Amino acid sequence: MAGGGGGDGEMDVNINLTALLDILTNLLFFLMVGFMSSKASMELDGGMQLPTSTAQLEPKKAVQVTVARKELRVEKEVIAQLRDGKVVAAKTQEGKIDPLLQRLQVIRKEKNATGPEADILFVLCDKDTPYGLLRRVMMTAAEAGYPKFRMAVLMQ
Amino acid sequence: MSAPNKGIGAGLFGKESGTVYDVYLNLTPLMDVMSNLLFFLLASFGATMVAIMPTTVPTVSSGESTPDPDKTEDAVNVTLRADGTGITLKCESDTLAPDLLKDLGGKIPKKDGQYDYKQLTATLKSIKEKYRASKSVVVVPDDGLPYEVIVKILDAARDTRLVDTKNSILFPDVVLSGIATHDADGNLLK
Numbered sequence: 001m002a003g004g005g006g007g008d009g010e011m012d013v014n015i016n017l018t019a020l021l022d023i024l025t026n027l028l029f030f031l032m033v034g035f036m037s038s039k040a041s042m043e044l045d046g047g048m049q050l051p052t053s054t055a056q057l058e059p060k061k062a063v064q065v066t067v068a069r070k071e072l073r074v075e076k077e078v079i080a081q082l083r084d085g086k087v088v089a090a091k092t093q094e095g096k097i098d099p100l101l102q103r104l105q106v107i108r109k110e111k112n113a114t115g116p117e118a119d120i121l122f123v124l125c126d127k128d129t130p131y132g133l134l135r136r137v138m139m140t141a142a143e144a145g146y147p148k149f150r151m152a153v154l155m156q
Numbered sequence: 157m158s159a160p161n162k163g164i165g166a167g168l169f170g171k172e173s174g175t176v177y178d179v180y181l182n183l184t185p186l187m188d189v190m191s192n193l194l195f196f197l198l199a200s201f202g203a204t205m206v207a208i209m210p211t212t213v214p215t216v217s218s219g220e221s222t223p224d225p226d227k228t229e230d231a232v233n234v235t236l237r238a239d240g241t242g243i244t245l246k247c248e249s250d251t252l253a254p255d256l257l258k259d260l261g262g263k264i265p266k267k268d269g270q271y272d273y274k275q276l277t278a279t280l281k282s283i284k285e286k287y288r289a290s291k292s293v294v295v296v297p298d299d300g301l302p303y304e305v306i307v308k309i310l311d312a313a314r315d316t317r318l319v320d321t322k323n324s325i326l327f328p329d330v331v332l333s334g335i336a337t338h339d340a341d342g343n344l345l346k
Contacts, residue, residue, distance in 0.1 A: 017183040024190045031197040051304040054311045055207040107256030122208070125303050134306075138332065142213045149332075150208040153307055 021094055037124035051127040062122040062150060067130045067137055069126050085130040096140045104144035121146040177285045209310060210332045229289035232257060234327060235297045238309055242266045247283065248316055262272055273312040293327035
């Protein structure tokens with residue numbers, strides 16, 4: 001293993017790193033597979049915090065609605081601004097949020113999906129959001145054809 | 157780095173004059189890259205431990221609901237109303253007389269300014285033990301209640317993890333509602 005070795009007492013030691021590299025490659029492989037299999041992509045930006053829960057169900061991909069601290073988003077598109085748990089400068093009627101209703105109706109028409117997964121929304125909601133706002137979001141979504149929800153939480 | 161070697165293996169592929177080199181690959185930079193990747197993947201893996209809670213909202217159905225003829229066990233639907241003073245439980249059933257259900261549930265007042273989640277789980281557990289086919293709970297929170305508190309109520313209603321070491325399922329079908337289900341006297345509206 002050791003090679004060389006001059007008169008000064010110096011030695012070139014070649015450590016066999018192959019075994020360690022094997023372990024690292026395996027670890028890397030499993031981590032990357034696990035990372036890719038987390039089916040729903042989440043962006044928790046804008047200081048948003050999810051509540052913790054004892055729920056164990058894995059997230060599945062669905063149309064994503066985000067109720068952040070300052071804005072309401074569908075997928076990544078900002079639909080309305082929020083302030084103090086209320087929708088700002090967006091038309092609302094009978095407790096529904098019009099821009100959200102229109103956007104979700106368009107998405108539903110575009111996807112034209114059928115089956116048990118077609119009417120489910122994936123909802124990311126900040127932990128301090130008052131229920132009044134969340135209820136309006138959910139009622140609007142139900143009106144647009146999405147009466148079932150997967151509420152995102154952090155595992156305890 | 158490498159040196160010609162005419163020892164063992166020199167005659168590989170039948171060529172007696174072949175020369176074998178001992179090559180030592182420098183794997184250290186590759187190790188560096190992989191260690192960095194591993195570190196970032198591990199860090200991000202821990203940060204995205206997200207789970208989901210399935211819920212629904214009440215919807216209007218055009219057809220009339222008919223009882224399932226295959227159902228042999230009695231089941232109750234529990235309504236939880238969370239307000240500033242505590243949680244009120246009410247039970248109703250399609251098959252049971254209201255007199256049988258009036259003693260189930262009741263009010264669980266707040267304890268030290270917090271909802272008593274353990275008491276809620278214990279009460280729901282006693283209901284579930286009596287009517288094992290029960291699965292549905294309708295949660296009616298006040299509009300000002302933060303989402304975090306609602307999640308805790310749903311956790312307490314879903315399984316017995318809060319009071320038992322042996323976990324069992326209580327009411328997995330959750331309906332979130334903001335529509336008044338009780339009148340001013342606390343009676344369930346039909």
